[in-house]
Amino acid sequence: xxxxxxxxxxxxxxxxxxxxxxxISAARGKRxxxxxxxxxxxxxxxxxxxxxxxxxxxxxxxxxxxxxxxxKPADPQSYVHxxxxxxxxxxxxHPDLGDLQSKLESKHKIYxxxxxxETLLESYDAIYIDTPPAFNFFTLSALCAAERCLIxxxxxxxxxxxxxxxxxxxxxTRADHNEALTVEGIVVNQYQPRASLPQKIVExxxxxSLPVLKTRIPAxxxxxxxxxxxxxxxxxxxxxxxxTEFVNLYEELHPE
Numbered sequence: 001x002x003x004x005x006x007x008x009x010x011x012x013x014x015x016x017x018x019x020x021x022x023x024i025s026a027a028r029g030k031r032x033x034x035x036x037x038x039x040x041x042x043x044x045x046x047x048x049x050x051x052x053x054x055x056x057x058x059x060x061x062x063x064x065x066x067x068x069x070x071x072k073p074a075d076p077q078s079y080v081h082x083x084x085x086x087x088x089x090x091x092x093x094h095p096d097l098g099d100l101q102s103k104l105e106s107k108h109k110i111y112x113x114x115x116x117x118e119t120l121l122e123s124y125d126a127i128y129i130d131t132p133p134a135f136n137f138f139t140l141s142a143l144c145a146a147e148r149c150l151i152x153x154x155x156x157x158x159x160x161x162x163x164x165x166x167x168x169x170x171x172x173t174r175a176d177h178n179e180a181l182t183v184e185g186i187v188v189n190q191y192q193p194r195a196s197l198p199q200k201i202v203e204x205x206x207x208x209s210l211p212v213l214k215t216r217i218p219a220x221x222x223x224x225x226x227x228x229x230x231x232x233x234x235x236x237x238x239x240x241x242x243x244t245e246f247v248n249l250y251e252e253l254h255p256e
Contacts, residue, residue: 001126002147003127003148004146007162020246024234025126032124035142044090045230055081062079110141112141129146191219234246
C-alpha cells in the first residue's frame with residue numbers, strides 16, 4: 001500500500017498525519033516506510049530528532065542519481081534509514097531538494113519515484129509519502145507513485161477554496177499519469193467541535209458529497225509536544241485523546 005498525504009496549502013498537518021498513521025502501522029507490526037518529499041523536512045525532524053541533519057543519504061541524493069546514466073543504479077534501499085521506532089523506516093528529505101526541480105522536470109523524471117517505491121514494496125507493507133505544500137514536480141511524483149491520496153483539511157474558507165483546486169489536480173493526475181490513484185478521503189484536522197464555523201463547513205462539504213472521513217482530529221497542544229520530543233503520539237502518549245483519534249482514523253482507513 002502506497003499512500004500520499006497531500007494538500008497544496010501549508011499548515012494543515014500533512015507531516016503530523018503521515019508520521020502518526022505510519023507510527024500506528026509500525027506499532028501494529030507492519031514494516032512501514034515514510035518518504036519525506038518536503039524541503040522543510042518536517043517528517044524527517046519528527047522521526048529523527050537531533051539526528052535529522054546527519055543521514056548520509058536522502059531523497060535529494062535519490063533524485064540527483066536519476067539525472068545521470070548509471071549502468072547499475074543504486075538500490076533504492078540505500079536511501080532508507082531506520083528510525084528509533086520498531087518497524088518504522090524513513091527516506092529523509094533535504095533542505096536543498098527544490099534546487100533539483102527544474103533539472104528533473106526538463107529530463108522527464110516524473111516516474112522515477114514510482115519505480116523506486118515499486119521495488120521497495122517487496123520490503124515494506126506500507127509506504128506513506130509526505131509532500132510539500134505546493135503542486136510541483138515532487139508532489140506530482142508522489143501522486144504518480146501512490147495508490148491512495150489522503151487530504152488533510154483545516155476548517156476555514158481559504159482551505160475550502162483550495163480544496164476544489166486540489167481535487168481537480170488529483171483527478172487530472174489520475175487521468176494523465178496514474179489510473180490506480182484514488183482519493184481515500186478528506187481528514188478534518190485541528191477540529192474544534194464547539195465552534196460553529198468548523199461544523200458549518202464540514203456539513204457543507206458532506207452536502208456536496210465530498211469524501212469527508214468520519215474521524216475528526218482535534219486541536220491539541222499534545223501534537224506540539226510530540227513534535228518537540230520527536231516521538232509520534234502512539235509512542236509518546238498512547239492513551240491521550242488525540243492519539244485515540246489517530247487510531248480511530250487508522251482503523252477507518254483499514255477496516256477489518
